[in-house]
Each structure stands twice: as C-alpha cells, then as structure tokens.
Amino acid sequence: MAPSAASNLDLLDLIRRIASGDQAALGALYDATARQVFGVAKRILRDDSDAEEVTMAVYLEVWRRAKDYEVQRGLPMSWLLMMARSRAIDSFRTRRKDQHVRIELAENDIGCAALEPSESLQGIEQLLLEAQQGDLVRKAIQTLSPDQRQVIELTFFGGLTNQEVADYLAVPLGTVKGRIRLALQHLRRRLEPAMRKGWL
Known part of the structure; x- marks a missing residue:
C-alpha cells in the first residue's frame, strides 16, 4: 500500500489487524505512513538518526497500543503524528538539558502543533x-x-x-x-x- 493510496479506512483496518496481533499489518502501516511520521520527528529534532529512533518508537507504541485506539479521538494519521510529535519533543527537551541547542527554522516547512488546547x-x-x-x-x-x-x-x-x-x-x-x-x-x-x- 503506497502512502498516497492509504485512506483513513485502510489505516483503520490495519490498526484493527495490529490490535489482533497481525505483524504483517504493522509492516503495511509502517510502509504507508512512516514518511510522514519521520518528517514530523525530523522537523522537531533536525537530526536524521534521532528522527529514525523516534519513528521506530512510534511504531513500537502502535503495536502496544493498537487495541486501545479509538477513532473518536482522532483519525489514524493524526494519532500517529501526535505520537511522533510527543516523542520528538520529549527527545528534544532531553537534549536541551545537556547542551544549548540553537533552533534553526525552515521557512517553508510545516510541522506539528505544540499549543495549549483550545x-x-x-x-x-x-x-x-x-x-x-x-x-x-x-x-x-x-x-x-x-x-x-x-x-x-x-x-x-x-x-x-x-x-x-x-x-x-x-x-x-x-x-x-x-x-x-x-x-x-x-x-x-x-x-x-x-x-x-x-x-x-
């Protein structure tokens, strides 16, 4: 399943299969969505290896939490991207405790929100x-x-x-x-x- 061809229904079906222990479905979900998940992590962390680590952590979390997923709380892609955002920001802040990190902004990029709920x-x-x-x-x-x-x-x-x-x-x-x-x-x-x- 190509990323561009993955509809919300496709992703919902994969998550349901993952919840039942289908490892092939996890691989299919990764293939369909990993580029976007990695992109979110990369925009926050500005480092490929750190972003790859976050990406892998997201799919491990999907494997563990798929049975708890509820569509009422957000569409599948939003669920994945929010996990990526949360883990990437945690990683970013951990690094900031150990060293001063200069934030370089890319004018034409777009990432994820880190706002108080409104x-x-x-x-x-x-x-x-x-x-x-x-x-x-x-x-x-x-x-x-x-x-x-x-x-x-x-x-x-x-x-x-x-x-x-x-x-x-x-x-x-x-x-x-x-x-x-x-x-x-x-x-x-x-x-x-x-x-x-x-x-x-």
Missing part, C-alpha cells in the same frame, strides 16, 4: 497535522504577519511550549499566546474554503 482552534491544528505537506497550507502561513509567523514557526516547527517561546523571544507569555491565537484564526479563515471543497 476548543475553537482544534480544527485548524488538526488540519495542520494532516496537511503538513500541502502548498495551500504553506502559502497561508506566508500571509501571516512576521510576528505571527515567528511564533507559529517556533511552536509548530521548533517544538517549543508557549513559555519557551516567550523566553526565547524575550516577550510576555500573554503576547505569545495572543499572537498564536490570531495566527491560527487567520489560517482558519484562509483555509476554510479549501476545507469546504475537500481540497485539504
């Missing part, structure tokens, strides 16, 4: 998770103001919490939260037409 903005965060390679998303990000784009890059791409962004930029925490909220609201307005048409 009921009204969960849809756009979900979209960014599932459409991380999309030209429409990248173009929408480029329409943000420089300040808004900077905080989105630091949280989505750098894996920082709001407080860490505030410390990094030497601005109040409330300023960071306000910029993130305005940025996500702007992105929602820009992307809603494409979402309604099913392009994302």
Whole structure:
C-alpha cells in the first residue's frame, strides 16, 4: 500500500489487524505512513538518526497500543503524528538539558502543533497535522504577519511550549499566546474554503 493510496479506512483496518496481533499489518502501516511520521520527528529534532529512533518508537507504541485506539479521538494519521510529535519533543527537551541547542527554522516547512488546547482552534491544528505537506497550507502561513509567523514557526516547527517561546523571544507569555491565537484564526479563515471543497 503506497502512502498516497492509504485512506483513513485502510489505516483503520490495519490498526484493527495490529490490535489482533497481525505483524504483517504493522509492516503495511509502517510502509504507508512512516514518511510522514519521520518528517514530523525530523522537523522537531533536525537530526536524521534521532528522527529514525523516534519513528521506530512510534511504531513500537502502535503495536502496544493498537487495541486501545479509538477513532473518536482522532483519525489514524493524526494519532500517529501526535505520537511522533510527543516523542520528538520529549527527545528534544532531553537534549536541551545537556547542551544549548540553537533552533534553526525552515521557512517553508510545516510541522506539528505544540499549543495549549483550545476548543475553537482544534480544527485548524488538526488540519495542520494532516496537511503538513500541502502548498495551500504553506502559502497561508506566508500571509501571516512576521510576528505571527515567528511564533507559529517556533511552536509548530521548533517544538517549543508557549513559555519557551516567550523566553526565547524575550516577550510576555500573554503576547505569545495572543499572537498564536490570531495566527491560527487567520489560517482558519484562509483555509476554510479549501476545507469546504475537500481540497485539504
């Protein structure tokens, strides 16, 4: 099953088979989704070997947790990418304790959200998770103001919490939260037409 051909139904079927102990299904899930999982980890960690380690850990976790998966809590790809994000950020923070890590931002990349939950903005965060390679998303990000784009890059791409962004930029925490909220609201307005048409 090629990554581009894997639908949510395909992935759901694989997860159900994994839950019943089907090792071949785990291999098929890896083949269909590993590129995206690795991409999320790489954007946060900026290191191939660390990203590969996180990727393998994600699929080990899938093997262990497949029986607990509930589609109501998120589509299969979102579930995988959130695991990748969580493990990559944990790895990133562990490394930061031992050495000073300079965060290098890639303007045209898109990663995963590291934001406090917001009921009204969960849809756009979900979209960014599932459409991380999309030209429409990248173009929408480029329409943000420089300040808004900077905080989105630091949280989505750098894996920082709001407080860490505030410390990094030497601005109040409330300023960071306000910029993130305005940025996500702007992105929602820009992307809603494409979402309604099913392009994302």
